[in-house]
Amino acid sequence: MDFTLLSSPLQGFTDFRFRNAINTYFGGIDTYYSPYIRLNGKMVIKSSYERDLLPENNLGLEVIPQVITNDAEEFLFVAKYVRELGYKELNWNLGCPYPMVTKSGMGSGLISNTEKINTILERAHAETDIIVSMKMRLGYETTQEILDVFPILDQYPLKILPSTRVLENNCTKWCAFRCFSSLS
Numbered sequence: 001m002d003f004t005l006l007s008s009p010l011q012g013f014t015d016f017r018f019r020n021a022i023n024t025y026f027g028g029i030d031t032y033y034s035p036y037i038r039l040n041g042k043m044v045i046k047s048s049y050e051r052d053l054l055p056e057n058n059l060g061l062e063v064i065p066q067v068i069t070n071d072a073e074e075f076l077f078v079a080k081y082v083r084e085l086g087y088k089e090l091n092w093n094l095g096c097p098y099p100m101v102t103k104s105g106m107g108s109g110l111i112s113n114t115e116k117i118n119t120i121l122e123r124a125h126a127e128t129d130i131i132v133s134m135k136m137r138l139g140y141e142t143t144q145e146i147l148d149v150f151p152i153l154d155q156y157p158l159k160i161l162p163s164t165r166v167l168e169n170n171c172t173k174w175c176a177f178r179c180f181s182s183l184s
């Protein structure tokens with residue numbers, strides 16, 4: 001069977017050291033998603049993020065950088081930064097469920113804000129040539145959230161990476177996931 005193996009990002013674990021070690025001693029991963037860049041309002045890329053993404057620290061690896069933000073300027077800043085490093089794609093995190101993130105309207109806390117999602121996608125497509133992919137849950141509170149986002153996503157050429165851990169109730173989670181698969 002032909003398949004593609006993607007390495008999901010884990011902040012604090014799957015940095016360039018991890019990626020190089022896995023690639024050297026095991027191999028088999030087609031694409032590594034890097035842990036997210038979070039700017040917190042300052043248009044500055046921290047040195048730890050820079051080290052993680054520098055091409056010389058990722059030789060021979062297929063890496064896709066990730067950003068977490070609800071701000072169009074931040075998104076564009078990071079998109080331009082990663083383009084300058086030679087990356088073609090930027091993954092946008094709309095999956096993170098941690099309260100520290102969701103309370104600020106980011107990660108899965110952004111899924112219900114269709115207007116902001118639209119603004120960011122519109123500007124990303126108008127002002128950069130970056131390929132945008134999104135790691136998304138079905139919603140933060142309910143699975144209706146993603147259904148409300150679909151008409152917006154339909155307007156853009158996007159890749160969606162489903163994240164299945166959406167609700168406490170496992171039955172709802174998997175039923176909803178099947179519904180999502182058939183729609184995408």
Ligand SMILES: Cc1cc2nc3c(=O)[nH]c(=O)nc-3n(C[C@H](O)[C@H](O)[C@H](O)COP(=O)(O)O)c2cc1C
Nearest residue numbers: 008009010011034035036066093095135163164165
């Ligand atoms: C410590 C930790 C850090 C994580 N950091 C990120 C991250 O930076 N970006 C991201 O998209 N997901 C992050 N995740 C989520 C994981 O990539 C993954 O989607 C999640 O653990 C669910 O995976 P599973 O369905 O295989 O259990 C993190 C998860 C953990 C436990």
